[in-house]
Amino acid sequence: MNLQRKLQQLLSSMVQPLTAVLIGLLTGAVAISIVGASVIETYKVMWDGAFGNFYFITATLARATPIIFIGLGLAIAFRAGVFNMGAEGQMVLGAVSAALAALYVPGPGIIKILVALAAGFLAGGLWSLLAGWMETRFKVQLLISTLLLNYVAVLFAGYLVSHPFQDKSGSAALAQTTMLNQAAWLPKLFPGMSVNLGFVIAIVFAIILFIILRFTSAGYEVRMLGYNPFFAEYGGINKIKVLLYSMFSSGGIAGLAGTVEVLGSQYRYVEGSLTVPGYAWTGLMAALLANSNPLGTAVAAILLAALQTGAMGMERNTEVPLEIASVIQGVLILFVTAKITINWWKVKKKGGDIHGAA
Amino acid sequence: MTYRLEMKEMSKKYGEFLANDAISVQLKKGEVLAIVGENGAGKTTLMRMLYGLEQPTSGEIKLNGKTVKFSGPLDAIEHGIGMVHQHFMLFSDFTVTENIVIGHEPKRNGFFNRKEAVEKVKELSEQYNIYVNPLKKTGDCSIGEQQRIEILKVLYQGADIIILDEPTAVLTPLEVQELLKIIEFLAQQGKSIILITHKLPEVMKVADQITVLRNGRVTGNVLKQNTDVEQLATMMVGRELQKLTDRIQLDSLPLLVIDNVTIGAKDAKPILDHLSLTVNRGEIVGIAGVSGNGQSELIQAISGLRKIDSGSVTLGDKTLTGKSVAYRRNAGLAHIPEDRYLWGAAKEATVEETGLMGYYRKKNLNQSSFIRLKPFRKLVSAWIDTFEIKTSSLDEKSGNLSGGNLQKLIVARELGFETDFLIAAEPTRGVDIGAMEYIHEAIIEKRNNGDGILLVSSELTEILTLSDRIAVMYEGKIVDILDRKDATEERLSVLMAGGNENESSTKTTTTA
Numbered sequence: 001m002n003l004q005r006k007l008q009q010l011l012s013s014m015v016q017p018l019t020a021v022l023i024g025l026l027t028g029a030v031a032i033s034i035v036g037a038s039v040i041e042t043y044k045v046m047w048d049g050a051f052g053n054f055y056f057i058t059a060t061l062a063r064a065t066p067i068i069f070i071g072l073g074l075a076i077a078f079r080a081g082v083f084n085m086g087a088e089g090q091m092v093l094g095a096v097s098a099a100l101a102a103l104y105v106p107g108p109g110i111i112k113i114l115v116a117l118a119a120g121f122l123a124g125g126l127w128s129l130l131a132g133w134m135e136t137r138f139k140v141q142l143l144i145s146t147l148l149l150n151y152v153a154v155l156f157a158g159y160l161v162s163h164p165f166q167d168k169s170g171s172a173a174l175a176q177t178t179m180l181n182q183a184a185w186l187p188k189l190f191p192g193m194s195v196n197l198g199f200v201i202a203i204v205f206a207i208i209l210f211i212i213l214r215f216t217s218a219g220y221e222v223r224m225l226g227y228n229p230f231f232a233e234y235g236g237i238n239k240i241k242v243l244l245y246s247m248f249s250s251g252g253i254a255g256l257a258g259t260v261e262v263l264g265s266q267y268r269y270v271e272g273s274l275t276v277p278g279y280a281w282t283g284l285m286a287a288l289l290a291n292s293n294p295l296g297t298a299v300a301a302i303l304l305a306a307l308q309t310g311a312m313g314m315e316r317n318t319e320v321p322l323e324i325a326s327v328i329q330g331v332l333i334l335f336v337t338a339k340i341t342i343n344w345w346k347v348k349k350k351g352g353d354i355h356g357a358a
Numbered sequence: 359m360t361y362r363l364e365m366k367e368m369s370k371k372y373g374e375f376l377a378n379d380a381i382s383v384q385l386k387k388g389e390v391l392a393i394v395g396e397n398g399a400g401k402t403t404l405m406r407m408l409y410g411l412e413q414p415t416s417g418e419i420k421l422n423g424k425t426v427k428f429s430g431p432l433d434a435i436e437h438g439i440g441m442v443h444q445h446f447m448l449f450s451d452f453t454v455t456e457n458i459v460i461g462h463e464p465k466r467n468g469f470f471n472r473k474e475a476v477e478k479v480k481e482l483s484e485q486y487n488i489y490v491n492p493l494k495k496t497g498d499c500s501i502g503e504q505q506r507i508e509i510l511k512v513l514y515q516g517a518d519i520i521i522l523d524e525p526t527a528v529l530t531p532l533e534v535q536e537l538l539k540i541i542e543f544l545a546q547q548g549k550s551i552i553l554i555t556h557k558l559p560e561v562m563k564v565a566d567q568i569t570v571l572r573n574g575r576v577t578g579n580v581l582k583q584n585t586d587v588e589q590l591a592t593m594m595v596g597r598e599l600q601k602l603t604d605r606i607q608l609d610s611l612p613l614l615v616i617d618n619v620t621i622g623a624k625d626a627k628p629i630l631d632h633l634s635l636t637v638n639r640g641e642i643v644g645i646a647g648v649s650g651n652g653q654s655e656l657i658q659a660i661s662g663l664r665k666i667d668s669g670s671v672t673l674g675d676k677t678l679t680g681k682s683v684a685y686r687r688n689a690g691l692a693h694i695p696e697d698r699y700l701w702g703a704a705k706e707a708t709v710e711e712t713g714l715m716g717y718y719r720k721k722n723l724n725q726s727s728f729i730r731l732k733p734f735r736k737l738v739s740a741w742i743d744t745f746e747i748k749t750s751s752l753d754e755k756s757g758n759l760s761g762g763n764l765q766k767l768i769v770a771r772e773l774g775f776e777t778d779f780l781i782a783a784e785p786t787r788g789v790d791i792g793a794m795e796y797i798h799e800a801i802i803e804k805r806n807n808g809d810g811i812l813l814v815s816s817e818l819t820e821i822l823t824l825s826d827r828i829a830v831m832y833e834g835k836i837v838d839i840l841d842r843k844d845a846t847e848e849r850l851s852v853l854m855a856g857g858n859e860n861e862s863s864t865k866t867t868t869t870a
Contacts, residue, residue, distance in 0.1 A: 228705070234702070
């Protein structure tokens with residue numbers, strides 16, 4: 001009985017994101033037929049590109065790895081009731097710090113990896129904490145500060161790798177660090193496949209976060225703060241402390257997105273390599289689609305990554321342009337935000353007739 | 359003589375739920391009919407059908423002997439039915455006159471004739487002895503004035519039957535007296551009034567005829583002279599109300615000491631002005647006052663939700679001044695908040711989560727920072743049983759509970775801490791009589807147990823029923839403290855309005 005109700009709850013919580021995905025695909029279908037291609041054929045090619053064989057599956061998971069981290073980081077902030085829009089900056093700072101730590105910290109590979117992970121987490125976390133501190137100290141709105149701090153972080157990281165830490169060994173002076181010692185690389189999960197240990201770390205993080213949010217007092221405090229800050233304060237929750245902790249871990253996990261990309265896939269920090277694929281925004285979508293449930297966020301991140309790898313396969317094999325994926329994503333965003341707006345509107349409306357119980 | 363209004367066998371079904379079950383009422387010219395009942399008894403549904411907002415499932419409405427059917431409120435208004443809603447529907451940027459004539463403006467050459475409108479409002483105001491200032495901006499009017507504007511609007515639209523939905527819920531005691539006078543006068547002028555309320559003393563003052571509803575059925579239809587408050591309450595609740603437990607006389611050792619607390623002294627008028635008050639063990643101290651005189655801020659100052667600028671708060675041997683909310687709660691403070699949706703709960707959180715607030719930190723429910731849900735679930739289930747909280751499960755969203763049930767959950771949670779001191783702010787706002795009885799009983803028991811309670815309520819009856827001493831707040835100060843035996847509604851009303859009582863010789867200043 002209880003289980004049945006839980007299942008029902010789970011299902012009903014999935015109706016909305018699934019509807020959004022469905023409508024996204026339908027809109028994509030319209031776009032595809034306008035281009036003049038066969039819808040079924042194109043989607044089949046897309047599916048193959050994302051999950052067609054073991055190689056493509058691992059490619060999808062590899063692409064999903066940073067997106068999961070970003071989504072998890074943002075989910076914490078959302079759960080605490082604040083908008084962290086600074087995942088991109090946090091990720092980039094995490095990446096560049098991890099790269100530098102792995103390059104310059106002496107010791108065996110495992111030490112380099114651990115120090116780099118810590119450095120990546122810390123860099124992203126502190127960057128995010130700065131925004132949190134400005135909010136609590138000077139009432140600078142998080143939405144704005146985190147967004148603007150992205151520019152500072154991305155440009156600063158770009159400066160680091162184009163001047164003091166630039167790789168001067170190659171012929172072309174690219175804005176990138178030198179390559180990491182192979183000992184400091186995160187191992188690939190399967191030989192010849194792009195997915196690396198970072199994916200496993202991401203999934204472990206998703207499970208840990210789920211447990212923390214669901215079963216511990218810290219998680220309870222974060223959730224209650226997000227639901228109703230007044231209620232949290234009234235019940236004796238230290239609002240400022242919880243907010244700062246949440247922002248720190250939110251940014252830290254976003255920093256890990258950059259870290260595992262550096263350690264597991266690019267083996268150096270290359271300017272633009274994290275911002276151009278739009279990981280941060282895809283991660284944001286994953287968190288929104290899953291309503292900030294950590295496990296759901298991981299699933300949504302994999303789905304969105306599949307959409308992207310699938311679209312690449314589609315472009316390789318058909319006449320349909322890559323932008324179809326953007327159309328589908330765009331519609332997804334629209335519906336996800338519509339959901340937020342509707343919820344907000346409902347809350348407002350309910351708030352209006354709270355006292356109308358006659 | 360035909361009735362002005364007859365509602366015959368009115369029924370309304372929402373799906374399977376029978377909100378109104380064959381309800382009949384009659385109303386004569388110049389008569390005041392009170393419809394009383396608890397929340398959810400069906401009063402509102404009945405009135406919505408009369409006002410054309412709902413179509414009855416069966417039954418008929420007769421006006422002056424003729425059967426009518428209303429397609430909507432406009433239709434009802436045309437037939438001379440007016441309704442003053444609990445929540446006023448006024449434009450705060452408009453003048454009083456504009457709000458009254460809206461929709462039926464007097465015109466000259468197609469343009470709004472402001473002068474004539476003002477004249478008409480003045481005339482109406484004099485005719486019915488309802489005082490308003492026609493040129494004042496509505497936003498600057500007090501709640502009482504706004505209600506008078508609503509009544510004049512209904513009269514201006516030509517209503518002969520006026521429905522007043524919980525009209526006294528938002529008024530101060532003096533405003534209530536005024537409103538009751540207006541109702542009597544309107545009835546004398548030949549208007550018929552339907553008064554929807556659950557406040558029985560007011561009913562006994564102005565109603566001619568009283569219809570009691572419970573669970574969608576009529577449980578009594580009586581004339582005022584043949585009944586009393588107790589009988590009405592019994593019909594409303596369906597059983598006799600129990601008498602509250604007797605008060606035990608206890609040695610009163612000071613428990614909560616508020617000393618010279620000031621908030622906002624710098625420039626403007628302070629919100630709390632050098633306020634001192636003591637609550638003893640085994641004592642309920644009631645705070646009476648028109649809302650907005652610093653009661654909310656006082657509660658927040660004690661519970662730690664608001665910083666104070668000077669003064670001190672101590673609880674037993676612990677100083678609370680400047681301490682966090684959590685510290686104060688650990689020191690032995692529980693707090694039923696005045697606004698359950700703002701402070702007392704999170705609407706999206708489940709019943710279990712709302713109940714868990716504060717408990718998740720307790721040693722027996724927290725194992726190395728993992729919350730032990732099993733024993734806690736038992737605790738909440740016990741609350742649900744004793745307080746008869748209606749919820750589909752512990753996983754129900756708190757926001758889906760009715761106001762009264764959520765209030766009971768919050769009261770159960772705060773009483774469950776078993777602290778020495780309790781702030782009870784509006785503890786029974788919006789709950790039905792049965793629950794109110796239960797909460798009052800629990801508060802008295804807590805008092806008899808030797809705990810101290812600070813009760814803040816806008817219901818004078820509640821203050822008078824429960825308090826051992828009553829402190830009256832006015833403009834951030836405590837203007838007087840009355841002993842239980844000396845306090846009457848009249849004396850409190852005068853003090854609450856800022857009138858001083860110097861002329862009265864029976865003044866007792868029991869400043870503890």
